[in-house]
Amino acid sequence: MEERIGFVGLGIMGQRMAANLLRHQPINIYNRTKARGEALTALGAVWCDSPEELARASTIVLTMVSDDDALRAVVEGDRGLLKGVGKGTLIVDHSTVSASVTRDLAAKARDRGAAWADAPVTGGDIGAEKGTLTIMVGADGQDFDRVRPVLQQMGQRILHVGGVGQGQTLKLISNMVSALNLMAAAEGLQFGLHQGLAVDDMAAVMNFGSAQSFELSKVLDRYTHANFAPGFSVANRLKDLRLAVAMAETEGYPADLAACALPLYEAHDRSGFHDQDEASYVQRWDAQKGAKL
Numbered sequence: 001m002e003e004r005i006g007f008v009g010l011g012i013m014g015q016r017m018a019a020n021l022l023r024h025q026p027i028n029i030y031n032r033t034k035a036r037g038e039a040l041t042a043l044g045a046v047w048c049d050s051p052e053e054l055a056r057a058s059t060i061v062l063t064m065v066s067d068d069d070a071l072r073a074v075v076e077g078d079r080g081l082l083k084g085v086g087k088g089t090l091i092v093d094h095s096t097v098s099a100s101v102t103r104d105l106a107a108k109a110r111d112r113g114a115a116w117a118d119a120p121v122t123g124g125d126i127g128a129e130k131g132t133l134t135i136m137v138g139a140d141g142q143d144f145d146r147v148r149p150v151l152q153q154m155g156q157r158i159l160h161v162g163g164v165g166q167g168q169t170l171k172l173i174s175n176m177v178s179a180l181n182l183m184a185a186a187e188g189l190q191f192g193l194h195q196g197l198a199v200d201d202m203a204a205v206m207n208f209g210s211a212q213s214f215e216l217s218k219v220l221d222r223y224t225h226a227n228f229a230p231g232f233s234v235a236n237r238l239k240d241l242r243l244a245v246a247m248a249e250t251e252g253y254p255a256d257l258a259a260c261a262l263p264l265y266e267a268h269d270r271s272g273f274h275d276q277d278e279a280s281y282v283q284r285w286d287a288q289k290g291a292k293l
């Protein structure tokens, strides 16, 4: 069967992922804010006026929206996907959301004859642009086999990690680890500067020693270039940390470090950094200068 592909959610990630799909076949697109679809329609993507209309025109529907509420809106809303899916439609959600909402929406899709795969991604806006994302998929085996060739147009490493919901579980744990890395890197960098170390010396040692991590190099680079334009926003970083802590609480797992980190990152979010890049956490100490710590 020739698949007809639809893509909902054209934010930082979705625009880039959809552009890669469009290089291989025609696609249908929808976004709440229509203007964000204009670059893709100029390249030949077909605009749909609602998720419902997009679902009617597509056999595989990919979604990439902010959070649980946004996903519920595009799936269960007035003119949502569930109104338009038919028997055999496969919904593939790339957003980072909770495993519990995922399982709930998957059951509702099943009631309408459609299937669900959760397929969150890692690799950031650059991975989305270059088509080098890692994509972790929670799905039945047959649904994974069906969607794998489509995912290979957007990612380099496509992994089947369990049934529906397990993709999100892995993604939230992975992001919990990277959040702790990010916060530790920022704290260490500012501590070093406070002690009179040069940022270049810290980078030359720490980027090649046991402290190295993706988040450490990102923090050093963003700090050096004073660039905090959002690739991955504070809002999304905080959302994922909250979801991980909530999942640990629900499951009775003592995720102690994450629980300590959460109020610190919440305070950062409240201090005017909501729409900045996640790495702006390194500015926390600048913002606090003059304030009694």
Ligand code: NAP
Pocket: 009, 010, 011, 012, 013, 014, 031, 032, 033, 036, 064, 065, 066, 067, 069, 070, 071, 073, 074, 094, 095, 096, 097, 121, 122, 123, 124, 125, 231, 232, 233, 236, 237, 240
């Ligand atoms: P973004 O640029 O903020 O885009 C969010 C998208 O969700 C937009 O298309 C937005 O539509 C849509 N949306 C939000 N609320 C909605 C609602 N109530 N109804 C319908 N649509 C709604 O975010 P992003 O960086 O692309 O991230 C998208 C997802 O990918 C998030 O779950 C994030 O955690 C995850 N992620 C991001 C990265 C990254 O590096 N950026 C990496 C891995 C995973 P509008 O255009 O109308 O606002």
